[in-house]
Amino acid sequence: MPTSDIALAIIGGTGLYQFDGLQDIETHQPVTHYGALSGPVRVGTLAGCRVAFLARHGEGHSVPPHKVNYRANLAALQALGATCVLALNTVGGITESFGPRVLACPDQLIDYTWGRISTLCEEEGTEVLHVDFGEPYTLSLRARVLEAARTAGVALVDGGCYGATQGPRLETRAEIARMRRDGCDLVGMTGMPEAGLARELGLDYACLAIVANWAAGAGPQIDEVITLQDVLENVEAASSGLPALVTQMLSG
Ligand code: HPA
Numbered sequence: 001m002p003t004s005d006i007a008l009a010i011i012g013g014t015g016l017y018q019f020d021g022l023q024d025i026e027t028h029q030p031v032t033h034y035g036a037l038s039g040p041v042r043v044g045t046l047a048g049c050r051v052a053f054l055a056r057h058g059e060g061h062s063v064p065p066h067k068v069n070y071r072a073n074l075a076a077l078q079a080l081g082a083t084c085v086l087a088l089n090t091v092g093g094i095t096e097s098f099g100p101r102v103l104a105c106p107d108q109l110i111d112y113t114w115g116r117i118s119t120l121c122e123e124e125g126t127e128v129l130h131v132d133f134g135e136p137y138t139l140s141l142r143a144r145v146l147e148a149a150r151t152a153g154v155a156l157v158d159g160g161c162y163g164a165t166q167g168p169r170l171e172t173r174a175e176i177a178r179m180r181r182d183g184c185d186l187v188g189m190t191g192m193p194e195a196g197l198a199r200e201l202g203l204d205y206a207c208l209a210i211v212a213n214w215a216a217g218a219g220p221q222i223d224e225v226i227t228l229q230d231v232l233e234n235v236e237a238a239s240s241g242l243p244a245l246v247t248q249m250l251s252g
Contacts, residue, residue, distance in 0.1 A: 005049075006077075006081040007250055008051050008052070008082070009052040009054070010051060010085075010086050011054050011055075011056050011077075011086070011087045011088065011194070012055045012088050013057070013088050013210070014212070014232075015231065015232045015236065015239070016090070016235065017055045019046075019053040019242075019246075021046050022046055022051060023044055023045045026043045026044070027041070030076040032072045032076050036069060036072060038063050043080065046246065046247060046250060054073055056190055065166070065190045066115070066166055066168070070193050074201055074203060075201065085204065086141070086206055086249075087191075087205065087207045088239075089188045089191055089207055090209075091186040091187060091211055091212065092211070092215030092216075092218070093218060094180050094215045094218045095160075095180065098185050099211060100212060101237050103155065103156045104156065104157040104185075104186060105137075105149075105208055105209070106137065106160040106161060107135070107159045107161075108136065108161040109136045109207075110179075110182055110183070113164050113192050115166075116192075117193070118196055118197070119193070119197070131199045136196070137207055138205055144206075144249055145206050148246075148249040152241070152244040152245050152247070153244075154242075155241075156245070160185035160186055160209070161184050162184070162185075163184035163186065163187045163188075163191075164188060164190070164192035168189065171216050173216045179215075180218070186209050188209065191207060208245075210234075211238065212230070212234045213234065
């Protein structure tokens with residue numbers, strides 16, 4: 001059942017299992033036609049608006065990227081009344097402007113994932129959709145995110161191409177070199193099929209990418225080993241501006 005007027009739904013990625021600043025939180029455990037969600041949806045108040053938060057990997061980080069029920073997550077947020085989704089994605093940086101602790105709002109993506117249910121038209125008998133996806137992120141929502149970041153004084157890179165890989169392992173240096181040649185600036189494991197499904201559902205959707213590490217071979221030290229501890233520390237540091245950014249988005 002819709003909880004009236006959810007102004008924004010936020011999906012948190014690795015290292016982001018709750019959203020600081022949400023108050024008067026209600027917990028929802030919706031059941032969907034597509035099966036179980038990653039976990040409960042927390043709906044709270046921020047800047048006088050109702051905001052829904054869902055941890056993509058579950059609150060205990062128990063759902064790997066290829067097992068996330070992207071359809072259930074998005075359909076549940078929509079059923080609760082959300083029309084607008086801000087996806088927080090922890091990523092590796094590939095090109096120069098996207099080093100650790102950078103926040104970016106990508107404008108393109110390339111899908112390297114495989115074997116994931118990537119459409120609502122999976123079941124026989126459902127209407128086949130061929131949604132336009134030339135702009136994978138909703139332009140008006142990206143513009144709101146960028147404007148809010150400027151007003152709130154939160155540094156945010158405008159643009160970049162997100163490459164979605166299968167995971168859960170990280171990439172080889174050769175894979176990252178190929179992705180760089182393909183035009184990717186960022187690499188993550190959850191950008192797809194989430195963005196495509198959001199388009200099929202008619203949800204506004206934008207990605208706020210949090211760079212946790214240089215992707216394999218992309219940083220100044222070519223043989224650097226990526227550790228979970230570095231990833232989590234960098235996500236925590238880079239996320240400190242998110243409550244101000246989202247508050248500004250809701251107030252603007
Ligand atoms: N590759 C893929 N996904 C990621 C990375 C990475 O280097 N860092 C955080 N998520």
